[in-house]
Amino acid sequence: MDTPHSVNIEQCKRITATAIDSVDAFSDKQIMLSYSGGRIAVSGNGMKITNFSKTSGAFAATGEITSVRYMAKGLSLKGKLFK
Numbered sequence: 001m002d003t004p005h006s007v008n009i010e011q012c013k014r015i016t017a018t019a020i021d022s023v024d025a026f027s028d029k030q031i032m033l034s035y036s037g038g039r040i041a042v043s044g045n046g047m048k049i050t051n052f053s054k055t056s057g058a059f060a061a062t063g064e065i066t067s068v069r070y071m072a073k074g075l076s077l078k079g080k081l082f083k
Contacts, residue, residue, distance in 0.1 A: 003036050003057070012065045015042055020059040023052055031061055038073040 005019030017033065024032040028047050033040040047063035
């Protein structure tokens with residue numbers, strides 16, 4: 001069973017999330033997170049991770065947040081195009 005998670009964005013300047021399994025990649029422009037349902041891509045400018053706890057799954061970052069994208073587990077873009 002998937003662990004329920006949440007994502008909260010405050011004034012496009014702070015993002016917090018729960019039930020995060022790992023931080024896969026990060027830069028000042030993008031942060032890639034994994035959770036039980038797939039991946040989350042957080043894009044923006046001046047992004048900084050302020051908190052991540054693998055044991056509790058808590059995550060927080062600050063910066064100018066411009067987008068948040070969910071990517072489902074399983075098929076890649078190539079796999080979806082060439083079924």
